[in-house]
Amino acid sequence: MCETSDFELHSNLASDGIVLGAFPLCQVLLIDDANYPWFVLVPQRPGIVELSDLSETDYQQLWQESRVFCGFLRSALRPDKLNVATLGNITPQLHVHHIARFETDAAWPKPIWGVEEAKPYTDQALSELTGLLASTQLENFTPSN
Amino acid sequence: MCETSDFELHSNLASDGIVLGAFPLCQVLLIDDANYPWFVLVPQRPGIVELSDLSETDYQQLWQESRVFCGFLRSALRPDKLNVATLGNITPQLHVHHIARFETDAAWPKPIWGVEEAKPYTDQALSELTGLLASTQLENFTPSN
Numbered sequence: 001m002c003e004t005s006d007f008e009l010h011s012n013l014a015s016d017g018i019v020l021g022a023f024p025l026c027q028v029l030l031i032d033d034a035n036y037p038w039f040v041l042v043p044q045r046p047g048i049v050e051l052s053d054l055s056e057t058d059y060q061q062l063w064q065e066s067r068v069f070c071g072f073l074r075s076a077l078r079p080d081k082l083n084v085a086t087l088g089n090i091t092p093q094l095h096v097h098h099i100a101r102f103e104t105d106a107a108w109p110k111p112i113w114g115v116e117e118a119k120p121y122t123d124q125a126l127s128e129l130t131g132l133l134a135s136t137q138l139e140n141f142t143p144s145n
Numbered sequence: 146m147c148e149t150s151d152f153e154l155h156s157n158l159a160s161d162g163i164v165l166g167a168f169p170l171c172q173v174l175l176i177d178d179a180n181y182p183w184f185v186l187v188p189q190r191p192g193i194v195e196l197s198d199l200s201e202t203d204y205q206q207l208w209q210e211s212r213v214f215c216g217f218l219r220s221a222l223r224p225d226k227l228n229v230a231t232l233g234n235i236t237p238q239l240h241v242h243h244i245a246r247f248e249t250d251a252a253w254p255k256p257i258w259g260v261e262e263a264k265p266y267t268d269q270a271l272s273e274l275t276g277l278l279a280s281t282q283l284e285n286f287t288p289s290n
Contacts, residue, residue, distance in 0.1 A: 049226075050215065050227055051211075051212070051215060052215045052216055052219065052227075059212060063204070063208045066196075067197055071197055074197065081194075081233055081234050082195055082197075083230070083231070083232045083234070084230070085228070085229065085256075086228070087226075087228045087256055088228075089226050089228070089246060089253060089254035089255070089256075090254050092226075101234060110234070110259055111230075111234075113255065113256050114256075
């Protein structure tokens, strides 16, 4: 069972991201930066900072959801590389970045953080990206309305 | 069973890192940069680039070994934050960074990549760090000789 009732999304994530939906454990956000298809999985558990703060069950669930989400990114976007990372030096609430990287993107081959100023999505680009996700029957994923 | 016979460490990792030992799946390297306690787990499987290239069993094993290793880093080094990341934009062989971050370190709060030039360990500092690992009975970890 997932007890998500005490969970509240950190204000930094809430302001940078757009909630696309949720797996049983993790909310899935899109970071509003059209430079890269950049998503964040956030386990809906209060007070979690490090991966190893998660229970063994939640930890396995997080990586299972990440595996499903990486599968979606690979098949839908055909990136040259996926970057999967949990840093949290500024925003302590545990969140796992999932970024589809392309050899043509603005930061390649560097990590993306701090390289380019965020470029908000146009309505059309956002709708195309969310449409891709909505049209994919991702295992145990519930899209936002 | 772990079939590691066809595995060969990528030359970039071999030249940047010092092999400290291995879990059943992953080699554990220390990156020779005394700016940060910076370790890399490399699944000993040939031809693996993305996390989701791993079999389901290996994938679970990788994250189990990562969990044990994070536990070691937290208890032995008491970092302010752990950074766990797989990027691979330059070195495609799957490798997962595990970095113990401190608010006093050279890159804080930024990610470490590309910030500081690598500062090789002194023999003494290296021996202290490897001694910490050797003196910890890490589950299923075999230190190098």
